[in-house]
Amino acid sequence: MAITDSGPDQLPGGSDLPSLARVYDYVAGGTLNFPIDRTVGQHILSLVPAYRDFAKENRKFLHRAAAFLADSGTDQFLDVGAGMVADPGVHTIVRRINPNARVVYVDHDPIAVEHNRRVCGADERLGAFHADLRDVDGVLGHPIVRDRLDLDRPIGLIMAAVLHCLLEEDKPGRLLIDYRQALAPGSRLVASHVSPDALPVDQLAEAAATYARSGITVIARDHADFAALLGPWQPDDEGIRSLHQWRPDQNCGEASYANGVLAH
Numbered sequence: 512m513a514i515t516d517s518g519p520d521q522l523p524g525g526s527d528l529p530s531l532a533r534v535y536d537y538v539a540g541g542t543l544n545f546p547i548d549r550t551v552g553q554h555i556l557s558l559v560p561a562y563r564d565f566a567k568e569n570r571k572f573l574h575r576a577a578a579f580l581a582d583s584g585t586d587q588f589l590d591v592g593a594g595m596v597a598d599p600g601v602h603t604i605v606r607r608i609n610p611n612a613r614v615v616y617v618d619h620d621p622i623a624v625e626h627n628r629r630v631c632g633a634d635e636r637l638g639a640f641h642a643d644l645r646d647v648d649g650v651l652g653h654p655i656v657r658d659r660l661d662l663d664r665p666i667g668l669i670m671a672a673v674l675h676c677l678l679e680e681d682k683p684g685r686l687l688i689d690y691r692q693a694l695a696p697g698s699r700l701v702a703s704h705v706s707p708d709a710l711p712v713d714q715l716a717e718a719a720a721t722y723a724r725s726g727i728t729v730i731a732r733d734h735a736d737f738a739a740l741l742g743p744w745q746p747d748d749e750g751i752r753s754l755h756q757w758r759p760d761q762n763c764g765e766a767s768y769a770n771g772v773l774a775h
């Protein structure tokens with residue numbers, strides 16, 4: 512029998528299986544998760560306490576980067592590997608700056624997609640759908656993208672904490688080239704990626720193994736490998752930085768164990 516939650520967030524459905532979207536939400540301090548996700552999250556935190564700093568700093572980075580883009584004039588966003596859209600989501604952040612901003616959320620986790628659809632509601636400038644980011648044509652050609660976004664104009668492509676779910680054989684660098692070629696000139700990429708630079712190797716290996724037992728891939732790539740992955744996407748003046756040091760504000764912590772970039 513599926514384990515469900517009757518908590519205040521009333522997640523759709525339930526699951527005996529953990530999912531990265533919900534474990535990450537739990538570790539970031541959210542409530543959009545089931546008991547099995549909390550069990551796995553607690554286990555990973557017991558192995559890698561720093562994972563909590565990563566999740567929290569990643570969400571803060573995502574918010575700062577989305578706001579920065581909206582401030583710079585980007586008015587449409589495609590958030591790929593969006594996870595459980597928490598409050599505030601990207602649409603809330605960017606609409607504080609541009610109330611007409613359009614945001615589409617994509618994930619391959621069915622419960623995340625169902626939750627995100629509920630978050631979007633009947634708003635015609637928001638949308639959420641199920642797709643695998645490795646299917647570039649399927650993502651960019653999806654009817655919800657075609658309806659909500661104008662791909663003849665620049666968009667903000669967000670890939671926060673998702674590229675490290677791709678194996679080398681998935682050719683993540685090739686995928687980033689394909690997205691860039693398909694998008695209008697002037698489009699921007701926001702990306703973050705777990706880094707092994709500041710973490711003990713054995714902790715990382717144990718956390719990755721715990722995830723792998725649940726069918727979840729997480730591969731840390733260091734600064735140089737992340738830079739190589741970006742291919743033709745050129746980092747802006749800020750460059751590739753630890754998340755908590757990327758255009759920091761007063762809310763930033765002191766460590767993040769991942770790198771982030773805004774690129775064009």
Ligand SMILES: C[S@@+](CC[C@H](N)C(=O)[O-])C[C@H]1O[C@@H](n2cnc3c(N)ncnc32)[C@H](O)[C@@H]1O
Nearest residue numbers: 532535592593594618619620643644671672676
């Ligand atoms: C760690 S969560 C990050 C959530 C959100 N982007 C953030 O930074 O707060 C990674 C998300 O990527 C999704 N994901 C992983 N591989 C994916 C793929 N191949 N296609 C689409 N989504 C994917 C997972 O389901 C999960 O929701």
